[in-house]
Amino acid sequence: MSLPLTHAGMTDRCLRLAKIIADELVRRQKPDGDFVLPDFYGKAFACALWSGLDHDQYHRQIARAQTALQREIPDKTYHREFIEYALFSMPGMPATARRAILKNSRNQNPDVANWQILQLRNRQAKNSGAFSRLSASLHRCFIRMRYWRSDLLLDRPGCFSAQYHAFCAALLSQSANRTDQALARKATHLIATICQNHGYANLAGRGAGQSFGAVCAFYVLLKYGFHDAADAVLYRIEDAMLNAATLPLNLLAPCPVPENPGPTNRLTPGWYGYNRHDDYLAFGGYWLLQAAGLSPETPQSTPTNHPHQSRMLFTTTSAHYDAQMLLSGARIFDVTPAPVIVSGKGSGAMILFPPTGGEQDQPSLYVPATIPLPATRDGTVARFITATCQSDRRVVVTFQLEGTTGQRIIDFDDTEIRITDSCDARLSPKPDLLRVLATADAKLNRVSDTELSITHTGILLMCDQPIVVDDNDAITVAGPAQRITAPKTNKATLIIRWENRQND
Structure with missing residues (x-):
């Protein structure tokens, strides 16, 4: 990675990034105190960041x-x-100043884990009276029953997001309560399993690839001693900031902020209708500053071959790749019809099959064409029904197309991944199968009608049917993509194989 792997070294890097972000927020602040773009909570987190760095230096802002x-x-x-x-995070802020800002407004109180845990943390910060402690205890029980499943902190009931799992873990890790700390530590073990040493900490579920989840993942990994994984995540943050000249909202497609950022701008993949650049910028700077203030903990080794299987999340790893899938959820962006695949290890790892789920119930770049499931010739995309983990190396997805049921079987071996789609043979005309999306950075090369290769990686993609590669409406969280389709057939198997010349 970029610097010697010591706690002190990562502290210095965090402080440097936090200061860069703080100064950028100064430049983006208008004379009236607002930012150039609308924000929801950016001003409050900017105040927490500026106060934590140097209140006197930033007192005007x-x-x-x-x-x-x-x-x-x-x-x-x-x-x-x-x-x-954020206001509670400002040292020495009078209660009267907080009340003047909040104006006795009520909590939004949505059925979302991170909002509920924020409420809990705010209640803990207010006072330690008997009634407050009782309320916090009851609220903690509610949160644990509704949003905790073994080592998963859910996003919403029945839905997992690696991003919001990391945020919830970071919030709980700051609590003085032992139960909160225990949950945060268990949740961090899962984060270490997910990001390994490649540093992609939030590729599954709502908010995939966003800096919001990456900074929180880094914070808890560093706090609980997963230094290898923390260093890998911090490297991804630094690399994205170098490429984008800012902390980008989406680390997987880093780019400078355009004049009209948002879900309708193809230069900003990974953005949804409620995203705000200044919110994420100030939020990221705040958590990097919090990480810089952590005391060192005894280093732990990041799990190397520790797959995770449950009814909700599947992960597996080999010497050549790491793969993960979400098996259940309320919306199409909550599940993973095709595996998210990171090829290679360490800083040289490449996202081969990126996250494809965007929040289709919010304005975004994602359309039905971005869903990696079979489709009819008129463009109707199959509907995801279920996904089950049949073993530590096999996932079976069931989908519905034109009133019939089809199946996708995904087998994970050490050197190859096999994806087999099958539909009812009576479907006429025959549908297009596979339709999986590979990142445009992979630069697929045509070898034959049934075979593709990726130069200099040793990766071959082979199909038992002729395959078509196109980029029509092919957009992922990582940006433009290439769609691999087996047209006009009722069964097809795609094999992704890593040859020995792959550089790990």
Whole structure:
């Protein structure tokens, strides 16, 4: 990685990045205290970041931001839980100043784990009276029953997101309560399993690839001694900032902020309708600063060959790749119809099959064509039904197409992954199968009608049917992609094979 692997070295890197972000926020702040772009909680987290770095140096910016926060009128989009948490993080802020900003507004209280845990942390920060302790205890029980499943902190009931798992773990890790700490530590073990030494900590579920989850994952990995994994995540953050000249909202497709960032701009993949650049910028700087203040803990080794299988999350690893799938959820962006595959190890690892789920119920770049499931000739995409883990090396996906049921079987071996799609033979005309999306960076080369290769990687993609490669409406969280399709057939098997010349 980029610097010697010591706690002190990572602390210095965190401080440097936090200072860069803090100064960028100064440049983005307008005279009235608002930022150039609209934000939900960016001003509050910017105040927490500026105060933590040097209150005297940034006192003008803090005062302007607090004045702007006081002007805001709470409405149905008001992020009270986030704003209150950030204000509690400002050392020495008077309670009267907080009340002037929050204006007795109510918590939003959505059925979402991270908002609920933010409420819990805010309650803990207010006072330690008997009633407050009882309320916190009852709230903790509710959170644990509703959102904790073994080592998974759910996003919403029945739905997992690696990003919000990491955020929840980071919040709980700051609690003085032993139960909260125990949950955070267990959740961090899963994060270490997910990101291995390649540093991609949040590739599954809502918010895949975003800096929001990466900084939280880094924080808990560093806090609990997973230094190899923490260093790998920090490297990805640094590399993205170098490429984008800012902390980008999406680490997988880092780019400078365009004049009109958002879900309709193809230069900003991974953005959804509620994303705000200044929110994520200030949030990222805050957690990097918090990481810089951590005390060193005895280093732990990142799990190397520890697959995770449950009814919700499947992960597996080999010497050549790491793969993961979400097997259940409420929306198509909560599941993984085709595996997310990271090829290689360490800083040289490449995302071969990127996350494809965007929040289709929010404005985004994602359309039905981006769902990696079979489709009819008129463009109707199959509907995901179920996915089950049949062994530590096999996942079976069931889908529905034109009123019939089809199946996708994915087998994971040490040197190859096999994806077999099959549909009802009576379907006419025959559908297009596979339709999996490989990152455009992979630069697929045509070897024959049934075979593709990726130069200099030793990866071959072979099919028992002729395959077509196209980029029509092919967009993933990592940006433009190449779609691999087996057209007009009722059964096809694609094999992704790693040859010995792959550089690990």
